[in-house]
Amino acid sequence: KSVLAGPAGNGALGQLNGSVVDPVSGTTLWDHNASAAVTPASTTKVLTTAAALLAMDPNTRLSTKIVQGADPGTVILVGGGDVTLTALPLGTESPLYPGAAHVDDLVAQVKKANPNVKKVQVDLSLFKGATTAPGWAAGDAPSTFATQIGSVMADAGRQDPKNNNSQRVPNAGSALASTIASKLSASGGGQATAPKDAKVLAEVKSAPLTELVSDTMELSDDVLAEALARQVALATGQEATFAGGAAATIKVLKDHGFDTTGVKLSDGSGISTDNKIPAKLLTQLMAAAAAPEGKNPNTAELRAMLAGLPVAGGSGTLADKRFETPASQAGRGWVRAKTGTLTGVNTLAGLVLDQDGRVLVFAFMSNGSDQQPGRDAIDALATSLRKCGCS
Structure with missing residues (x-):
C-alpha cells in the first residue's frame, strides 16, 4: 500500500x-x-x-477446407474459424502467427484433387449474426486493427501479412475466396453453404489453441x-x-x-x-x-x-x-x-x-x-x- x-x-x-x-x-x-x-x-x-x-x-487446431461444390467445376472454401491462415508463400513463416497454415497449401491440394476448377465460392456460415459488435465505432471495421468478423480470412484481414498494424481489407472471407480463385485461374462465385457430405479436396489446420x-x-x-x-x-x-x-x-x-x-x-x-x-x-x-x-x-x-x-x-x-x-x-x-x-x-x-x-x-x-x-x-x-x- x-x-x-x-x-x-x-x-x-x-x-x-x-x-x-x-x-x-x-x-x-x-x-x-x-x-x-x-x-x-x-x-x-x-x-x-x-x-x-x-x-x-x-491442442485444438482450427480447420480450413475446400470442398467439392454442386457441379464438377465448382469448389467451396469452408471457414472453420481460422483467421490466422497466411497468404505468405509456402516456406515463409508468418512473423505474426508462427505455425500458421498457408493459403498456397490449400491451393496446391485443390490443383492436385481437381485440376479443372472454374468457380470458387465461400461458406461463412459457421459464424452467425452481425459482423461488428455493439459499441464498435463505424471506423473500427475495416481499420488497422480489425475488420468485419468472419469464419475464414487470410492474416486476420491484413493487407500486409508481415505488419501487425496494416490496414485490413473489408469482408476478408470473400476477399480470400477471390484470391484463391485467381490462383486457380477460376472466377469468384459468391457465398454458398457447403453440403454436409461434400468431398474434401483440401484441408489445412492452424497452430494449436495455446499458440493462438x-x-x-x-x-x-x-x-x-x-x-x-x-x-x-x-x-x-x-x-x-x-x-x-x-x-x-x-x-x-x-x-x-x-x-x-x-x-x-x-x-x-x-x-x-x-x-x-x-x-x-x-x-x-x-x-x-x-x-x-x-x-x-x-x-x-x-x-x-x-x-x-x-x-x-x-x-x-x-x-x-x-x-x-x-x-x-x-x-x-x-x-x-x-x-x-x-x-x-x-x-x-x-x-x-x-x-x-x-x-x-x-x-x-x-x-x-x-x-x-x-x-x-x-x-x-x-x-x-x-x-x-x-x-
Whole structure:
C-alpha cells in the first residue's frame, strides 16, 4: 500500500480501479474499488483467452477446407474459424502467427484433387449474426486493427501479412475466396453453404489453441480474439455470434469458480466501449494462471495465458513507447502484462517479480485519462510493484 500510494494518486490516471494479489497465498494486497466494473479495453482479452483455455482442448487446431461444390467445376472454401491462415508463400513463416497454415497449401491440394476448377465460392456460415459488435465505432471495421468478423480470412484481414498494424481489407472471407480463385485461374462465385457430405479436396489446420492464445495476447489481436470467443461459444453449445461468445465466456468463467459479478461483454476483443469488467476478476484470472502447481484447479489450463503476455520494453504491445519514463524504466523486463487502450481508457493486467523474487499479479484500470500521460502513469504504477519487498 505504501509503495503504491504515491503513483496511484497521479491525476493523469483519472478514475483508477485496481487490485494486487499474491498468487501463492491468494492474499489481496491492495484493493482500490476493485469490485466496480469499468471499461476494460483490450484487457477483455484476458477473459476471452481464459475461457478458451478452460472450455477447449489446448491442442485444438482450427480447420480450413475446400470442398467439392454442386457441379464438377465448382469448389467451396469452408471457414472453420481460422483467421490466422497466411497468404505468405509456402516456406515463409508468418512473423505474426508462427505455425500458421498457408493459403498456397490449400491451393496446391485443390490443383492436385481437381485440376479443372472454374468457380470458387465461400461458406461463412459457421459464424452467425452481425459482423461488428455493439459499441464498435463505424471506423473500427475495416481499420488497422480489425475488420468485419468472419469464419475464414487470410492474416486476420491484413493487407500486409508481415505488419501487425496494416490496414485490413473489408469482408476478408470473400476477399480470400477471390484470391484463391485467381490462383486457380477460376472466377469468384459468391457465398454458398457447403453440403454436409461434400468431398474434401483440401484441408489445412492452424497452430494449436495455446499458440493462438499467445498470439492474441502478444499482438492484442482483435480479430483473433473475436474468432476465439466464437470458438468458446461453439464449444459450449452457444451460437457463434458476438452475443453468444460473450455469454459463453462469462458462463465458462463462472462455472470454473471465478466471480463474474458486474461483467458485461459485447465482444471478445475489447473494442466495444460497452464492455465492463471489475479489476478484481482480472487479478483472479491472473492469480490462477500464476499460482503454484496444484494450488488452484484452473492453473494447468490457464498457465498458457502467461506465455504471450507482452514484456515491458521488450515485446508485443509493451515494446513501443512503454516503460520509457524515469518512473517506469525499472519495470522493463520485469513487468509482463496485457494492455488495454481506448479513448479515455488505459488498462494493464499482468504480473511482476518484486525485489524479493516474489510474483505479484495486478490489474490497474484507468478511465477518463489522456492516452500517453495515462499510459505513463499506469506503467509507473506497475513498476512501483517491482520495488516491493525487503531487498
